[in-house]
Structures are given as C-alpha cells and as structure tokens.
C-alpha cells in the first residue's frame with residue numbers, strides 16, 4: 001500500500017473536505033469523517049438563502065462514468081443553522097472532541113458579507129480567529145473564492161489587497177500553532193500573484209480552486225435555469241487549476257498547497273498532486289457523491305499509486321513538473337514523432353469496415369476509400385485526425401508509447 005501521509009501538513013492523506021454543506025456544523029463534519037480524509041474544513045456561517053452550488057441530473061452520469069460534468073445551482077440552499085460566533089465555536093468544540101485525533105479540523109473564518117455590510121468587521125474577524133482557535137480549530141481558512149468575494153472586492157479592495165490585508169490580519173491574530181490556510185480563486189485573479197502574496201503574508205498553505213460565474217443550462221430539464229449566484233465548477237476546471245499549481249511551483253511558490261476544482265475521481269486528484277499540490281479538496285463530490293464516493297477516490301488513489309510505482313506522496317508530488325517545464329521545442333519534437341507515426345501507419349484492412357469517417361475528417365486528401373476499404377495516399381501529412389475518429393481501430397498507433405519514448409529521449413539530452 002502506498003503511504004498517503006502528507007509530511008508538509010502532517011495529514012494522514014491528502015484529501016480535504018472543502019467548506020460546503022458537507023461540512024456545515026459538527027453533525028456534517030462528523031458525517032464527512034466517515035471517509036477518513038486528512039482534513040475537514042467546517043463551513044463558516046452567515047450564508048443567506050442564496051448561494052452555494054448544486055447539481056443537475058447530469059451529476060448522476062458523471063458519478064457513474066467519471067465524465068466531464070458541470071455543477072450548478074438548482075435546488076434550495078442548505079439552510080445555515082449557525083448564526084452566532086458562540087454557536088459556531090460550540091460546533092467546533094463538539095466536532096473536535098468527537099473527531100478522530102488524526103483528522104484535522106480546519107475552520108472557515110470571516111464572511112464577505114461582513115465586509116460588504118461595513119462596520120467593524122476586522123475586529124470581528126480577529127475575535128473569530130482567537131475564539132475558533134481556542135475552541136480547537138487546527139487551522140483557520142480564509143476564503144477568497146466565493147461569489148461574495150466578487151462583491152467585497154468591488155466594494156472595498158481589489159482582490160490582491162483583500163488577500164494581503166486579511167491574511168496578515170488573521171496570521172497576526174491566530175496563535176502560532178494554528179495554521180492559516182488561504183483559499184483562492186484562480187478565475188478571479190492572477191493565481192501566481194495571489195499565491196505569492198499569501199506566502200509573503202505568512203500563510204501556512206494556499207488552496208487554489210476554481211468556481212466561475214456562469215449561466216448553466218440543463219436540457220434534461222427542458223428549460224434552462226435562472227442564472228445562479230453560486231460558483232460553477234466541475235471536472236473541466238481540473239486542467240486549469242493544474243496549470244495554476246504547476247506555474248506557481250515553477251515560479252518558486254514553496255508553500256504547501258491544497259488545490260481543488262473538479263476532483264471527481266482519483267485521476268483528477270493525482271493530476272493536481274503531480275502538478276505540485278500537496279493535497280486536494282473534495283467540494284462538489286462530497287456534496288453530490290457523499291462520503292462513500294469520496295472514500296472510493298481515496299482508495300483508488302492508493303491502488304493506482306501502487307500500480308504506477310509511487311510509494312508515497314513525496315514521489316508523486318510535482319512529478320509532472322519536468323514535463324510542464326520542458327522547452328517549447330520539446331513539445332514540437334514530441335508532436336512530430338507522433339505525426340511521423342500517423343503518417344507511416346496504414347489502415348488495417350482486416351479491421352476496416354469502410355465507414356468513411358476517416359475520409360470525411362481528412363482535409364489533405366490523405367486517405368480514400370476503394371472497394372470499401374480505406375487506403376492512405378501520398379498526400380497524408382500525419383495530422384492524426386482520422387486516427388481519432390476510426391471506430392474499429394483500423395487506424396491505430398500506440399500514441400502513449402511514442403510520447404513516453406520522446407519524453408525519455410528528451411531527459412537524456
């Protein structure tokens with residue numbers, strides 16, 4: 001069994017159940033603990049009746065097949081059961097006492113409606129930081145990712161000032177043993193700049209994630225949805241967050257990271273970690289898939305690491321950065337190798353059923369049908385389009401092997 005322990009944040013595994021209905025109050029924190037994540041972030045209070053994200057009928061497809069999936073607002077927001085700091089602290093105390101000691105309890109601090117409302121919100125946030133720490137929080141999490149941030153930053157600060165100001169405020173207020181986690185929105189800012197600011201202001205970890213303002217439609221429901229106030233996310237966010245993580249790591253951001261965005265299976269978790277993140281968040285999956293779906297992802301990551309030969313988290317983290325940082329001419333050389341293979345490969349007459357899809361998608365007159373079989377012509381340039389559409393495997397090259405060989409060759413240079 002691969003060792004999932006995360007040394008940088010001293011977590012039993014790299015999974016954080018992100019602030020959401022799945023972490024609202026002690027009851028849901030303890031329910032989420034059934035999946036045995038490394039940490040759970042208790043959701044802050046102050047949510048109105050709007051906001052949050054929920055899931056249309058296509059969520060079921062995604063959960064069964066792991067396909068790309070968008071999450072968006074459809075139903076009623078889970079009601080906020082906590083309205084005062086005293087109640088919130090009580091929930092933290094209850095959760096901390098009942099949680100296994102090896103699962104960390106992170107706690108959201110502050111809500112952007114406080115900033116929008118004005119008043120002495122800084123004093124409130126400092127008080128929250130102190131009292132939530134006393135109540136047993138292992139870490140305090142600042143949220144620069146919710147739709148509320150968009151409002152707050154327009155009213156008070158720009159995004160970077162908001163990150164700088166709040167991180168400094170809470171780092172100074174929290175006891176040294178309580179970590180300060182800074183959750184960021186890659187869609188709302190330049191991620192690298194925000195991460196550098198968080199690092200400079202003494203954050204202990206940074207959590208880049210992504211949820212956009214969007215107008216989602218669900219054709220299964222015959223009519224579109226009203227425009228939700230909540231963030232839009234899903235598996236398609238994953239490569240974008242991977243980019244932000246890899247860029248930050250390549251540019252010298254050394255803080256522990258717990259990236260999130262579209263983790264629905266172990267693949268997306270593995271990719272975020274290979275891009276350089278120490279940990280990953282479960283957001284929509286925890287809400288829409290529940291603890292069993294998340295537990296499966298944790299198990300699957302472990303099993304895949306065994307198969308792929310990664311003994312521990314240190315060996316997996318950042319393993320894709322070499323590829324991310326390969327010079328541009330490497331990418332071109334790699335594509336050319338594949339192009340050569342596409343150009344040379346001939347359709348397999350035993351598998352060709354003469355459907356003509358390859359001819360339809362060829363823009364070079366590189367393939368034609370004769371006697372209901374495909375034949376390459378000397379005009380094939382090796383673009384590879386036809387290889388993607390052939391339904392029978394008559395057009396096939398071992399692309400993965402070719403790309404891996406090219407990578408190995410580049411390392412030897």
Ligand SMILES: Cc1cc2nc3c(=O)[nH]c(=O)nc-3n(C[C@H](O)[C@H](O)[C@H](O)COP(=O)(O)O)c2cc1C
Nearest residue numbers: 018019020052053143233234260261262263283284
């Ligand atoms: C229903 C729902 C409610 C959420 N509420 C909050 C919130 O109150 N505060 C917050 O910082 N993030 C909130 N999030 C964002 C998640 O904590 C998490 O960062 C994000 O969903 C991760 O991306 P993923 O859903 O693609 O996994 C919410 C997400 C969902 C799905």
Ligand code: SF4
Nearest residue numbers: 362366380381384386
């Ligand atoms: S590889 Fe490109 S150019 Fe060659 S036959 Fe296929 S589609 Fe045409």
Ligand code: SF4
Nearest residue numbers: 352353355356358390
């Ligand atoms: S797409 Fe494949 S099966 Fe169809 S004609 Fe071309 S080579 Fe034959």
